[in-house]
Amino acid sequence: xxxxxxxxxxxxxxxxxxxxxxxxxxxxxxxxxxxxxxxxxxxxxxxxxxxxxxxxxxxxxxxxxxxxxxxxxxxxxxxxxxxxxxxxxxxxxxxxxxxxxxxxxxxxxxxxxxxxxxxxxxxxxxxxxxxxxxxxxxxxxxxxxxxxxxxxxxxxxxxxxxxxxxxxxxxxxxxxxxxxxxxxxxxxxxxxxxxxxxxxxxxxxxxxxxxxxxxxxxxxxxxxxxxxxxxxxxxxxxxxxxxxxxxxxxxxxxxxxxxxxxxxxxxxxxxxxxxxxxxxxxxxxxxxxxxxxxxxxxxxxxxxxxxxxxxxxxxxxxxxxxxxxxxxxxxxxxxxxxxxxx
Amino acid sequence: xxxxxxxxxxxxxxxxxxxxxxxxxxxxxxxxxxxxxxxxxxxxxxxxxxxxxxxxxxxxxxxxxxxxxxxxxxxxxxxxxxxxxxxxxxxxxxxxxxxxxxxxxxxxxxxxxxxxxxxxxxxxxxxxxxxxxxxxxxxxxxxxxxxxxxxxxxxxxxxxxxxxxxxxxxxxxxxxxxxxxxxxxxxxxxxxxxxxxxxxxxxxxxxxxxxxxxxxxxxxxxxxxxxxxxxxxxxxxxxxxxxxxxxxxxxxxxxxxxxxxxxxxxxxxxxxxxxxxxxxxxxxxxxxxxxxxxxxxxxxxxxxxxxxxxxxxxxxxxxxxxxxxxxxxxxxxxxxxxxxxx
DNA sequence: GTGAAAGCGCTAACAC
DNA sequence: GTGTTAGCGCTTTCAC
Numbered sequence: 001x002x003x004x005x006x007x008x009x010x011x012x013x014x015x016x017x018x019x020x021x022x023x024x025x026x027x028x029x030x031x032x033x034x035x036x037x038x039x040x041x042x043x044x045x046x047x048x049x050x051x052x053x054x055x056x057x058x059x060x061x062x063x064x065x066x067x068x069x070x071x072x073x074x075x076x077x078x079x080x081x082x083x084x085x086x087x088x089x090x091x092x093x094x095x096x097x098x099x100x101x102x103x104x105x106x107x108x109x110x111x112x113x114x115x116x117x118x119x120x121x122x123x124x125x126x127x128x129x130x131x132x133x134x135x136x137x138x139x140x141x142x143x144x145x146x147x148x149x150x151x152x153x154x155x156x157x158x159x160x161x162x163x164x165x166x167x168x169x170x171x172x173x174x175x176x177x178x179x180x181x182x183x184x185x186x187x188x189x190x191x192x193x194x195x196x197x198x199x200x201x202x203x204x205x206x207x208x209x210x211x212x213x214x215x216x217x218x219x220x221x222x223x224x225x226x227x228x229x230x231x232x233x234x235x236x237x238x239x240x241x242x243x244x245x246x247x248x249x250x251x252x253x254x255x256x257x258x259x260x261x262x263x264x265x266x267x268x269x270x271x272x273x274x275x276x277x278x279x280x281x282x283x284x285x286x287x288x289x290x291x292x293x294x295x296x297x298x299x300x301x302x303x304x305x306x307x308x309x310x311x312x313x314x315x316x317x318x319x320x321x322x323x324x325x326x327x328x329x330x331x332x333x334x335x336x337x338x339x340x341x342x
Numbered sequence: 343x344x345x346x347x348x349x350x351x352x353x354x355x356x357x358x359x360x361x362x363x364x365x366x367x368x369x370x371x372x373x374x375x376x377x378x379x380x381x382x383x384x385x386x387x388x389x390x391x392x393x394x395x396x397x398x399x400x401x402x403x404x405x406x407x408x409x410x411x412x413x414x415x416x417x418x419x420x421x422x423x424x425x426x427x428x429x430x431x432x433x434x435x436x437x438x439x440x441x442x443x444x445x446x447x448x449x450x451x452x453x454x455x456x457x458x459x460x461x462x463x464x465x466x467x468x469x470x471x472x473x474x475x476x477x478x479x480x481x482x483x484x485x486x487x488x489x490x491x492x493x494x495x496x497x498x499x500x501x502x503x504x505x506x507x508x509x510x511x512x513x514x515x516x517x518x519x520x521x522x523x524x525x526x527x528x529x530x531x532x533x534x535x536x537x538x539x540x541x542x543x544x545x546x547x548x549x550x551x552x553x554x555x556x557x558x559x560x561x562x563x564x565x566x567x568x569x570x571x572x573x574x575x576x577x578x579x580x581x582x583x584x585x586x587x588x589x590x591x592x593x594x595x596x597x598x599x600x601x602x603x604x605x606x607x608x609x610x611x612x613x614x615x616x617x618x619x620x621x622x623x624x625x626x627x628x629x630x631x632x633x634x635x636x637x638x639x640x641x642x643x644x645x646x647x648x649x650x651x652x653x654x655x656x657x658x659x660x661x662x663x664x665x666x667x668x669x670x671x672x673x674x675x676x677x678x679x680x681x682x683x684x
Numbered sequence: 685g686t687g688a689a690a691g692c693g694c695t696a697a698c699a700c
Numbered sequence: 701g702t703g704t705t706a707g708c709g710c711t712t713t714c715a716c
Contacts, residue, residue: 002489003459003489003709005708005709005710006709006710006711007709015686015687016686016687016688017687017688017709017710017711018686018687018688018689018711018712019685019686019687021710021711021712022685022686022711024710024711025711027711027712028685028686029685030685030686031685031686034685034686046485048453048456048457049457049709049710050398050457050459050708050709050710051457051458051459051710052394052397052398052403052458052459052708052709052710053398053692053708053709053710053711054709054710054711055394055692055710056392056394056395056398056691056692056693056694056708056709056710057691057692057709057710057711057712058692058710058711059692061394063437063458071413071419071422071423072416072419072420072423072627074414074416077413077414077419078414080413080438080440081413081414081440084440093437093439093451093454093458094437094438095405095435095436095437095438096422096436096437096438097435098422098423098426109435111390112435113435114390115390115391115392115393116393116394116405116435117345117392117393117394143388147344147345230627230630230631256631259631259632260631262633263631263632263633266633267633285414285572286628286631288572289572289598289601289602289605289628289632290601290605290631290632290633291604291605291608291609291632291633345693347692347693347694348693348694348695349693349694357702357703358702358703358704359693359694359695359703359704360695360696360702360703360704360705361701361702361703363694363695363696364695364701364702366694366695367695369695369696370701370702371701372701372702373701373702376701376702391693391694392692392693392694393694394692394693394694395692395693395694395695395708396693396694396695397694397708398692398693398694398708398709398710399693399694399695399696399707399708400694400695400708401708
């Protein structure tokens, strides 16, 4: 039941532990014959060196902590996948911390990750998307980032110079808005999200400015907030449908809410894109799973994760990195948007 | 940049490290005044004890390794969520290992988890769902399970007595089949999955026996395998539609393939459930996100994860546990199935 | 090419 | 109540 150690191996091979360590790490030449003997004993006992002991000494653990708000939202698993593909070849393993966006839980995990001496932290969601984040919460992260490299994904912390990687969400929002305008829509609404979160605010702001740049009016009544869930999209869309004067196209904060919106439209016996054009955001697998396939904005989720890890490893090698790496979003035009019918 | 240690704290407080350790762990009474002084210094430096050193000594790390085949399939994040909710209160953090069902990657992660001395391993997918798993691959897991508690979720390993927790997939498949029969369907097909994986085989087997128990014929031509993806469901369903004599109801291996099937039907301009009844499996959030909302089988994903952790902690406490814990599946009847029209 | 010994940061006897 | 000390299992000088 108990693990064996380098001492056990050394003893059986009649060598010292340092020699065992040398063959384990190939850190100095060892005579072929002794090396073979040691190898064979290692093999015999399926010896696995204790990574804790090694890490204690080397001050690196080969682990990365990833903090995410909602593993249930397909966007985040996609980011994870991208991150993992890059991290695995570099020898890192992930602690996955799901926070539900709850800052208490974030704090808890931050502290655990720090105690476990992860080599780096990738932070998504929660406090880094708050329009105004409490100074204590900011300080918590900046404190930790003075000891452990932290990369913020799609978010930021005021008055901090923590490294960030983001997709240009404002750009994505402009792409969406212009696409709808190009299709002839003049009455465009926005649904979903939370009005104190940056992911929502940024989009609405870009949406408004793009509208006004085209000489269209931004209609605050047509901007409905709730949350990021399918249910919320469904409810908000119902409200939209029941308005006496209503928009002909809807920009949804994410794919989840867009799915909800599409459901609502269909439940009202109307057709997409004939009666409404609907656009999502994130290009999760969901977007191509439904009918009609959804026009949405790719956030390059995979690349986002991959880039975060690349930046993290640069940080670990004390290389210079940009304060902010911005990825280009891409509009994926599919079947949920169409030319305005008169 | 460098972490401080108990020695630094002890020095500044003019006490010994043991006293610091005592207040840290509340493991023996310490005079109020010294305790306060130490606490204050800990606070001042935001001291975080090094979990590696502690774990090295205590032989427990407070970590669990979770191996899953596809984080992108919503079923697995749901299991994770259930597991995490239970593990978090017990003080465990997760290493998340995504394998793509690739056994080489499983081996790699198994070895990493072992080196990192996780307290337990939850294993899903890959080799534990193979109809015939190579003996080396089995041995790898049984070897590890002699040192670290392992729980298999929805799978098994031949000739091993590793603890398992599963939903009764055969029962779920019978529920589905009977539901379709009750609706008057006599011509029922099955799509998706892989014919050398237990999750598929079990379902088909139960499907067949339930059919025959009702005096209906099992039509091998109407059992089409491929994979577990939306795309696969779509392609297989197309084939099904193009058959000259085709079934009126389809049992899909999981929600993903069911979504694909629904897409295919709709692309052919047909209606669900009027032209086809479609049933999924897993009851992922996807099932209620699409139109029509999908009839499917709940695998109690959340409970599955939670139970796995409960069993793991029992194992860690040397408590007795059942070799196999079976959860009852539940048929979720929604809008994608309907009475057969003549 | 190999061994002895120190030390990573912590906890837990064992003294006092 | 508190200090001293011996490890946990590994890597890494520094000798030889």
